[in-house]
Amino acid sequence: MAESTTSLSPEFDPRSPYYVDPDFEPNENFPKVILSQADDNYFTWKNLFLQFLRRKNKTGFVDGTVEIPEPSSPLYQPWEVCNARVMSWMMSSVSEDLLAHAAFADTARKAWEDLRKIFVPSVDFKINQLRRRILAMRQDGDEVARYFGRMKSAWMELREYDRLPECSCGGCRCEVKKRAEEGREKEECYAFVMGLDEDLGYVRTQIMMMDPLPSLDEAYALVNNEENLKNMFG
Numbered sequence: 001m002a003e004s005t006t007s008l009s010p011e012f013d014p015r016s017p018y019y020v021d022p023d024f025e026p027n028e029n030f031p032k033v034i035l036s037q038a039d040d041n042y043f044t045w046k047n048l049f050l051q052f053l054r055r056k057n058k059t060g061f062v063d064g065t066v067e068i069p070e071p072s073s074p075l076y077q078p079w080e081v082c083n084a085r086v087m088s089w090m091m092s093s094v095s096e097d098l099l100a101h102a103a104f105a106d107t108a109r110k111a112w113e114d115l116r117k118i119f120v121p122s123v124d125f126k127i128n129q130l131r132r133r134i135l136a137m138r139q140d141g142d143e144v145a146r147y148f149g150r151m152k153s154a155w156m157e158l159r160e161y162d163r164l165p166e167c168s169c170g171g172c173r174c175e176v177k178k179r180a181e182e183g184r185e186k187e188e189c190y191a192f193v194m195g196l197d198e199d200l201g202y203v204r205t206q207i208m209m210m211d212p213l214p215s216l217d218e219a220y221a222l223v224n225n226e227e228n229l230k231n232m233f234g
């Protein structure tokens, strides 16, 4: 009896990264964020664009896990089509001045790397830049919620590059990670309260006298509460 071979060729198999979607439209619902140097929004853009590629099962074309097949391989043609699609998605979601940096790359993978190098020339550089940005951050008349949002996203970005140490003691008695986490939380809390406007200076003092210091989210909740009271009673 003949074996039943129901497996689809990859270009027709929606679960394969080589799947060539016949319903392809060049202007599919991209992430709304356009990558630009003026907005310095690489972190946000990268995460949204990867989510988009994940829905299409195409992240392998930028992270290097889908390799270029030999030109004689039956996968080569679907690879070329998918690669071109990922490229066109990418080029449709970057600002014009960035096109020149990436549009002429041979592969989506290369274009992805070229863009990354513009925004993250090195991890140390990025860490330094983010730390300086955080220290310079002030509420500056903004609503507390907006100021907190700016600060929180900068700290989240920093965590991506300046990772906390992992413990290797097994069953953890060294508490390396716990202590590093506590240290980072203190830094986050301090940076947040130090940047508050003067009319909230008394909450800053209150928070800084707390022992233990609250986390950034807890500090935000306290400050937000004060801001609401202040708005209610003048």
Ligand SMILES: [Zn+2]
Pocket (backbone or CB within 6 Å): 167, 168, 169, 170, 171, 172, 173, 174, 175, 176
């Ligand atoms: Zn440990």
